[in-house]
Amino acid sequence: MKQGGGTCISAGTRDPCPRVVGTLMDATGKEVAVYASILDGRDEKGKPFSIVTDMIPYPKLRKAHHLDWGSCRYDNVEDEAVIAVVRESRRTRLPAVDWAYRVDRTSGKLVKVDPARVDCYNTALEAD
Known part of the structure; x- marks a missing residue:
């Protein structure tokens, strides 16, 4: 699984991106889920990491x-x-x-x- 597209949900907080909504893709690049996450700190290298708070199946999309x-x-x-x-x-x-x-x-x-x-x-x- 890898992260697909998504967006930051800033909510006017001091941190520029405390929440994210995005998509997860399988190894073939097919979108399989929509997830929500929250920033939960930084690792030892200072890179931010998040915890997934919810996930639902990716919607079936019709043409166009x-x-x-x-x-x-x-x-x-x-x-x-x-x-x-x-x-x-x-x-x-x-x-x-x-x-x-x-x-x-x-x-x-x-x-x-x-x-x-x-x-x-x-x-x-x-x-x-």
Whole structure:
């Protein structure tokens, strides 16, 4: 297993990245899980390390859909703890479809949220 993509959940704390939401991939590069973790200190070389606080299966993605994080909103409020499946399009904001979770900042658990209340910024527009 190796870490795939992910994002820092800063929550305005002094530490720039106390929590992370990301993906785990198997040896073939296939995404198999979404995890949440919390910074738990530094090793003897000063490298930060984290403890996984929750993990769920990676969602099944239909064609032209992808998992988005770090740029999502819940009830129109930016929330870097939200991760959602969105359908690719040329729109600025992409509504979540069928699958959305939020990392609870207290417990570190991945909590299912109503996808109808989630949208994510379309970062692919910046690549064009």
